[in-house]
Amino acid sequence: MISNNLAVDRFSAVSAFAKVVEVGSFARAAERLSLSTSAVSRQVSELESHLEVRLLNRTTRRLSLTEAGQAYYERCVQVLADLDEAEASVRNAALVPSRVTGSNRPSIRNILLIASSLSFTPTVSSLS
Secondary structure, three states, rough: OOOOOOOOHHHHHHHHHHHHHHHHHHHHHHHHHOHHHHHHHHHHHHHHHHHHOOOOOEEEOOOEEHHHHHHHHHHHHHHHHHHHHHHHHHHHHHOOOOOOOOHHOHHHHHHHHHHHHHOOOOOEEEEE
């Protein structure tokens, strides 16, 4: 059974389950996830044990979702998409600092160095 303390194991199991549903087989899901077929099968079985519900009907020739499996899959797909979006958002935010604070703050010395390299030409304007 999946430990409640091991979120990574649950995440892996949910990802494996979603991939099995998407590709329609444990073997193809295992190939896409770079895992063994038995590892993917074990993860899905452990997920079912954790949830205390059968998600997939398995026969030697085909897989099908149970009603609970269909509902769970739809939620999993949304959660995985939200996670992908959150990760992309964080990566993009890390590339563009939103404000200058802390160690990003330019020092007075750096400001003066930059200012001294600029040439200023005073302009005279008449105020009449």
